Amino acid sequence: MSFYPFSYFPTLASEHGATIDQLTVAIFSFITIVFIGWLVFFAYTLFRFRSGKSPKAQARNPRGRWVYGLAAGILVAELFIHYGLGAGVGASQLSAISPTADTLQVRVVAQQFAWNIHYPGADGIFGRTAPEFYNDQSNPVGIDPDDELGKDDIVTFKQLYLPVNKPVRIELTSKDVIHSFFLPEFRIKQDVIPGMEIPVTFVPTMTTEAFRKLKGSETRDFEIACAQLCGVTHYSMKGTVRVLEKGAFNAWLIEKAPTESDDDDDFWADDDF
Ligand SMILES: [Cu+2]
Missing domain, CATH: 2.60.40.420 (Cupredoxins -  blue copper proteins)
Structure with missing residues (x-):
């Protein structure tokens, strides 16, 4: 309960549940960063390619390698969020206990x-x-x-x-x-x-x-x-x-x-x- 997002969650009543809560907060934090990044990029393109500066529509390839690097970086980050955190850490928690005589x-x-x-x-x-x-x-x-x-x-x-x-x-x-x-x-x-x-x-x-x-x-x-x-x-x-x-x-x-x-x-x- 120390970190305020957790107080919005249902009462926690299982051993592995704290990991799921931390994961939920981590994933939402990451996608918030990606979301803000895209908003900034959107605002930048609205300004950079405004009609006053580019009166004619152009369909040229983007110049500069940094564009490809940036796109690849975002792809890797999103794959990590979805598969590394969501599927890897999250789903593995749901069946982490192997059946024993005590189960x-x-x-x-x-x-x-x-x-x-x-x-x-x-x-x-x-x-x-x-x-x-x-x-x-x-x-x-x-x-x-x-x-x-x-x-x-x-x-x-x-x-x-x-x-x-x-x-x-x-x-x-x-x-x-x-x-x-x-x-x-x-x-x-x-x-x-x-x-x-x-x-x-x-x-x-x-x-x-x-x-x-x-x-x-x-x-x-x-x-x-x-x-x-x-x-x-x-x-x-x-x-x-x-x-x-x-x-x-x-x-x-x-x-x-x-x-x-x-x-x-x-x-x-x-x-x-
Ligand atoms: Cu049903």
């Missing part, structure tokens, strides 16, 4: 106009999924009913629950059109493309409780927004992220676990999913 794995299946959240359950392994099992009411993520690994899986609707200070890896896919998974407070934004599984990773650093205290609101939630115009009720494609303390998150997993699979219940009791 919570979640799948998010987007559809017009909802977010279906899929947890692997007690065994830590996702059941097989396939489009032929899609059922908007009973099986929104398309879990194969014959796959034993899917029996303990947990599916939620528009509600993503996460433990605080734990790396999470979310595999994103879509049933229909291109959506964009946007978690403003966690500085995550990634297009969701049918036929592809695209991972995003981050570490939430603030619980929902702390966020509500900060905002002075009992009901405020971290938001999931769709950031890609995806159809007629795109505006309603919202969800919430609840970030809980580890113990409360484990209790939530137990509460949500399908009741048939009683065998593995102890797994969740050791406080280390």
Whole structure:
């Protein structure tokens, strides 16, 4: 909050988010310099080639090598801003965490106009999924009913629950059109493309409780927004992220676990999913 542009950003609630904020300010600073440079150049050409000085239009090649040098310099600077900073530094931040035993794995299946959240359950392994099992009411993520690994899986609707200070890896896919998974407070934004599984990773650093205290609101939630115009009720494609303390998150997993699979219940009791 020391540098004033940062105070305009949403509350920061992830580990890598500060890097994204600094990058945003850096990119805007660079393009402001380029913008002012072009304005000065534009004003200069208006003056230099005014009609009083050049009564007849001329189409001669520019003289002097500095023009080519300047154009090449601007090209290099803009390529650096777009690809070096934007794609290189920015995009790499979104999937910087490699999946380890300590990483919570979640799948998010987007559809017009909802977010279906899929947890692997007690065994830590996702059941097989396939489009032929899609059922908007009973099986929104398309879990194969014959796959034993899917029996303990947990599916939620528009509600993503996460433990605080734990790396999470979310595999994103879509049933229909291109959506964009946007978690403003966690500085995550990634297009969701049918036929592809695209991972995003981050570490939430603030619980929902702390966020509500900060905002002075009992009901405020971290938001999931769709950031890609995806159809007629795109505006309603919202969800919430609840970030809980580890113990409360484990209790939530137990509460949500399908009741048939009683065998593995102890797994969740050791406080280390
Ligand atoms: Cu959408």
